[in-house]
Amino acid sequence: xxxxxxxxxxxxxxxxxxxxxxxxxxxxxxxxxxxxxxxxxxxxxxxxxxxxxxxxxxxxxxxxxxxxxxxxxxxxxxxxxxxxxxxxxxxxxxxxxxxxxxxxxxxxxxxxxxxxxxxxxxxxxxxxxxxxxxxxxxxxxxxxxxxxxxxxxxxxxxxxxxxxxxxxxxxxxxxxxxxxxxxxxxxxxxxxxxxxxxxxxxxxxxxxxxxxxxxxxxxxxxxxxxxxxxxxxxxxxxxxxxxxxxxxxxxxxxxxxxxxxxxxxxxxxxxxxxxxxxxxxxxxxxxxxxxxxxxxxxxxxxxxxxxxxxxxxxxxxxxxxxxxxxxxxx
Amino acid sequence: xxxxxxxxxxxxxxxxxxxxxxxxxxxxxxxxxxxxxxxxxxxxxxxxxxxxxxxxxxxxxxxxxxxxxxxxxxxxxxxxxxxxxxxxxxxxxxxxxxxxxxxxxxxxxxxxxxxxxxxxxxxxxxxxxxxxxxxxxxxxxxxxxxxxxxxxxxxxxxxxxxxxxxxxxxxxxxxxxxxxxxxxxxxxxxxxxxxxxxxxx
Numbered sequence: 202x203x204x205x206x207x208x209x210x211x212x213x214x215x216x217x218x219x220x221x222x223x224x225x226x227x228x229x230x231x232x233x234x235x236x237x238x239x240x241x242x243x244x245x246x247x248x249x250x251x252x253x254x255x256x257x258x259x260x261x262x263x264x265x266x267x268x269x270x271x272x273x274x275x276x277x278x279x280x281x282x283x284x285x286x287x288x289x290x291x292x293x294x295x296x297x298x299x300x301x302x303x304x305x306x307x308x309x310x311x312x313x314x315x316x317x318x319x320x321x322x323x324x325x326x327x328x329x330x331x332x333x334x335x336x337x338x339x340x341x342x343x344x345x346x347x348x349x350x351x352x353x354x355x356x357x358x359x360x361x362x363x364x365x366x367x368x369x370x371x372x373x374x375x376x377x378x379x380x381x382x383x384x385x386x387x388x389x390x391x392x393x394x395x396x397x398x399x400x401x402x403x404x405x406x407x408x409x410x411x412x413x414x415x416x417x418x419x420x421x422x423x424x425x426x427x428x429x430x431x432x433x434x435x436x437x438x439x440x441x442x443x444x445x446x447x448x449x450x451x452x453x454x455x456x457x458x459x460x461x462x463x464x465x466x467x468x469x470x471x472x473x474x475x476x477x478x479x480x481x482x483x484x485x486x487x488x489x490x491x492x493x494x495x496x497x498x499x500x501x502x503x504x505x506x507x508x509x510x511x512x513x514x515x516x517x518x519x520x521x522x523x524x525x526x527x528x529x530x531x
Numbered sequence: 532x533x534x535x536x537x538x539x540x541x542x543x544x545x546x547x548x549x550x551x552x553x554x555x556x557x558x559x560x561x562x563x564x565x566x567x568x569x570x571x572x573x574x575x576x577x578x579x580x581x582x583x584x585x586x587x588x589x590x591x592x593x594x595x596x597x598x599x600x601x602x603x604x605x606x607x608x609x610x611x612x613x614x615x616x617x618x619x620x621x622x623x624x625x626x627x628x629x630x631x632x633x634x635x636x637x638x639x640x641x642x643x644x645x646x647x648x649x650x651x652x653x654x655x656x657x658x659x660x661x662x663x664x665x666x667x668x669x670x671x672x673x674x675x676x677x678x679x680x681x682x683x684x685x686x687x688x689x690x691x692x693x694x695x696x697x698x699x700x701x702x703x704x705x706x707x708x709x710x711x712x713x714x715x716x717x718x719x720x721x722x723x724x725x726x727x728x729x730x731x732x
Contacts, residue, residue, distance in 0.1 A: 284604070
């Protein structure tokens with residue numbers, strides 16, 4: 202496997218140095234692995250901190266900036282960051298109004314963020330935490346680690362970020378983040394396995410002519426394997442899986458997300474099929490975002506996230522945002 | 532009696548074993564996880580070795596507490612907090628005495644393993660590190676001879692995870708597809724227990 206890297210051990214630090222060079226509007230601390238809004242802490246504003254394993258770019262570092270995250274903590278590839286990072290980030294962005302941790306529901310992320318909550322509270326920071334768990338491919342039961350956090354993370358970070366930017370207090374920002382998560386569902390499909398820099402070979406074996414349904418974003422295999430399907434068939438399957446779990450009672454935001462190695466040409470074609478099947482099923486679409494946002498290194502494939510929105514959430518979604526990966530308004 | 536030097540030997544032995552078996556751990560992890568268990572623990576135990584060289588605490592409890600804190604600060608993932616908690620809780624239970632008996636270590640390790648179970652919310656049979664750690668601490672007795680028995684119990688415990696279906700952690704997403712693979716966490720736990728037996732040899 203050919204990769205555009207020096208050595209596997211330095212991929213995260215190298216990317217952070219490159220990010221610092223490309224984005225003078227961000228404070229990038231390569232040693233402590235933090236990406237922070239340059240103007241943080243912003244007086245009167247709740248701080249939003251997220252983080253997770255690297256390999257999902259632009260999540261989370263690409264979403265740091267006015268209208269979205271205050272800081273992001275990148276871990277090693279597919280490995281949650283360590284508590285010291287989140288505690289440091291919380292201290293850096295806290296204006297006195299408190300800090301919200303946005304945590305994707307994976308065992309490692311939850312444990313490390315929980316330890317960070319203790320560390321930061323010891324430093325006098327008021328903290329709240331919201332778990333993102335939108336992936337319907339995982340049965341949420343006592344016999345699993347619970348649903349994974351995937352595409353809904355973007356919706357939670359954008360919408361809660363807009364609320365924080367508008368001056369909402371910590372309890373309100375937390376409630377909005379929770380509402381967005383509860384209103385969101387996702388399902389993902391892989392057309393190829395992922396290769397991590399450390400391993401150098403694909404993490405699972407996906408024979409030609411087959412696809413993997415219900416995958417996560419860490420190269421973990423999915424729940425089911427089938428012969429290759431068309432874009433139309435995949436859209437029907439994926440949207441059906443999402444709607445079976447939660448039938449929206451109002452208009453939705455749609456994220457048609459690429460896993461990293463699927464060209465935009467294919468993603469837009471796939472979006473046409475997603476929109477068709479949503480129309481056929483009577484689901485009204487308020488806004489659509491197509492692109493590679495919550496990725497899994499070099500995996501080919503896609504995920505669909507639907508988030509039911511009311512007027513307030515839609516207004517917050519439309520509010521200005523200025524980050525490396527998402528920017529509109531102003 | 533076991534002094535601080537013994538615990539330093541245990542931890543450096545952990546680093547050597549994890550180094551040697553890193554590729555295997557990663558291979559196991561790629562089948563039912565995300566292919567990073569080996570490299571994560573390598574980084575963690577290298578950091579432990581480095582910090583113990585820099586600071587040399589002279590009590591067994593302090594050595595383990597420092598090592599545990601270092602794992603939490605350097606590993607990430609679930610294994611960082613879980614192994615970090617194992618060492619910190621065990622170290623805390625040993626107190627600040629200069630030497631401990633094997634029986635005291637066995638008792639402290641049982642508390643450490645209980646803390647891991649509580650933090651991770653897992654129990655025996657869930658296909659996790661507990662499936663190696665619990666039989667290991669059950670096999671520990673009043674003498675250092677029991678360390679070899681603990682090593683064997685941990686190895687058998689790790690092997691016994693093959694037919695289990697994972698109920699915790701990333702492997703649980705696979706449902707029945709997690710059956711037939713040895714759990715990487717139980718495997719690394721067996722290495723840590725094996726290192727204990729090596730430190731006494």
